Amino acid sequence: MESRTIYNGPYYRYDMNLLDRTIETCTSAAQKHNCRLFYAIKANNESPITTRIRKQGIGVDCVTHGEINYALRQGWNTSEIVFAGSGKTIREIDYALRNNIGVIHCECPEEFEIIQSLKTSLESDTSIALRINPDVKVDTHEKISTGEKHHKFGMSVNEAKALITNFPTEIVGLHFHVGSQITDLSYFEDLSLTVRGIIEKLPTGYELSYLNLGGGLGIDYTNPLRNSIADFEGWMRALRTYLPESVIDTIFLEPGRSIVAQCGQLVGEVQYIKHRKTNPTAILDVGMTELMRPALYEARHKVTANKDELIEQRYTISGPTCESSDTFGAGHSLPELERGDLITIHSAGAYGSSMRLNYNLRESIPSEYIESQVKTYLKRKVA
Ligand SMILES: Cc1ncc(COP(=O)(O)O)c(C=O)c1O
Numbered sequence: 001m002e003s004r005t006i007y008n009g010p011y012y013r014y015d016m017n018l019l020d021r022t023i024e025t026c027t028s029a030a031q032k033h034n035c036r037l038f039y040a041i042k043a044n045n046e047s048p049i050t051t052r053i054r055k056q057g058i059g060v061d062c063v064t065h066g067e068i069n070y071a072l073r074q075g076w077n078t079s080e081i082v083f084a085g086s087g088k089t090i091r092e093i094d095y096a097l098r099n100n101i102g103v104i105h106c107e108c109p110e111e112f113e114i115i116q117s118l119k120t121s122l123e124s125d126t127s128i129a130l131r132i133n134p135d136v137k138v139d140t141h142e143k144i145s146t147g148e149k150h151h152k153f154g155m156s157v158n159e160a161k162a163l164i165t166n167f168p169t170e171i172v173g174l175h176f177h178v179g180s181q182i183t184d185l186s187y188f189e190d191l192s193l194t195v196r197g198i199i200e201k202l203p204t205g206y207e208l209s210y211l212n213l214g215g216g217l218g219i220d221y222t223n224p225l226r227n228s229i230a231d232f233e234g235w236m237r238a239l240r241t242y243l244p245e246s247v248i249d250t251i252f253l254e255p256g257r258s259i260v261a262q263c264g265q266l267v268g269e270v271q272y273i274k275h276r277k278t279n280p281t282a283i284l285d286v287g288m289t290e291l292m293r294p295a296l297y298e299a300r301h302k303v304t305a306n307k308d309e310l311i312e313q314r315y316t317i318s319g320p321t322c323e324s325s326d327t328f329g330a331g332h333s334l335p336e337l338e339r340g341d342l343i344t345i346h347s348a349g350a351y352g353s354s355m356r357l358n359y360n361l362r363e364s365i366p367s368e369y370i371e372s373q374v375k376t377y378l379k380r381k382v383a
Helices: 016-032 047-055 067-075 089-099 109-122 157-168 186-200 232-240 293-297 373-382
Strands: 011-015 035-040 059-062 079-081 103-106 127-131 171-175 211-212 251-253 264-274 282-285 304-307 314-318 332-335 342-345 367-370
Touching: 011 016, 016 047, 016 232, 035 047, 047 059, 047 367, 067 079, 067 089, 079 251, 089 103, 089 109, 103 171, 103 211, 109 127, 109 157, 127 157, 127 211, 157 171, 171 186, 171 232, 186 232, 211 367, 232 251, 251 314
Parallel strands: 011 367, 035 059, 035 251, 059 079, 079 103, 103 127, 127 171, 171 211, 211 251, 282 314
Antiparallel strands: 011 264, 264 282, 264 342, 304 342, 314 332
């Protein structure tokens, strides 16, 4: 781990070369499989990160007025924005339509009525697609699974068919997003088959011109250094299994986590070691307020320390706030820790800073954007 001479408190550290390589791998796969990308900005909205993503020609997936407004200020064109969101307010819909954003993903028949009447009165160019809840199960944490019928997202296939029957020319197509952190690619093959079945049963004569299959590609939280780039090629290949170009020309996708998770780390410092003999627990100066995933859904992140020692022991690593759930979990194998050691929490680039809390009035922490050592190493090798 790279350590700064003076530690000024916790920070997020981003490896910008890794981000570049990740974007490059993703855009190459998208080109090969004729997919168009819209970055899910909820995963990370830090400007140096989103700027690199935007500059590679990737559009943006927003879920609130705030995200659309931010995306426009960041320089995305209105046509490069898609707008999802399970509970859009009239104000948000109005804002999206007035700005003629590319596509709005409608979640239920009541919302369709609102969108359609506002769209007509504003003479907006925004297209409307329907988000379908296909009732499929995927292997991920229940709290980041979204495509089963007990989940709040989307409308049923029958509701979508009824809307398409009544308003065939006003609906450009369909949107799906069945969950996040999906690492078993066979679930994307299953999704492809399910979507194919739905498309084949749409009202006769309906021309589907837009198909968005959301995000959801998982990353390797266990071995982030060995597996630093997600399997974009495998993801898109799996989605194309039953949806080849002969069935649908372009597939729209909304990757979030897979683009930004691995380039980000959270760096903090050991403040105290408690219960050294029974259950050694290192209390850090960072925790759930900077990375809420472990507290929210028991997510496990790899934790390393800035020292190399052959003998390691198991630690519980916890944050400083007044919650027992403020912990990165038990059983982290680390060299003997002491006050002042620097700790790295890996894979913190997605749903880290964008989900930060000011609980306990914790101050927000800075970010450092580093051009990684890989580049330096390659340069040295060439020289
Ligand atoms: C509609 C939609 N699209 C895309 C994403 C991004 O998912 P991921 O970060 O898993 O790629 C999400 C995440 O919640 C989502 O709700």
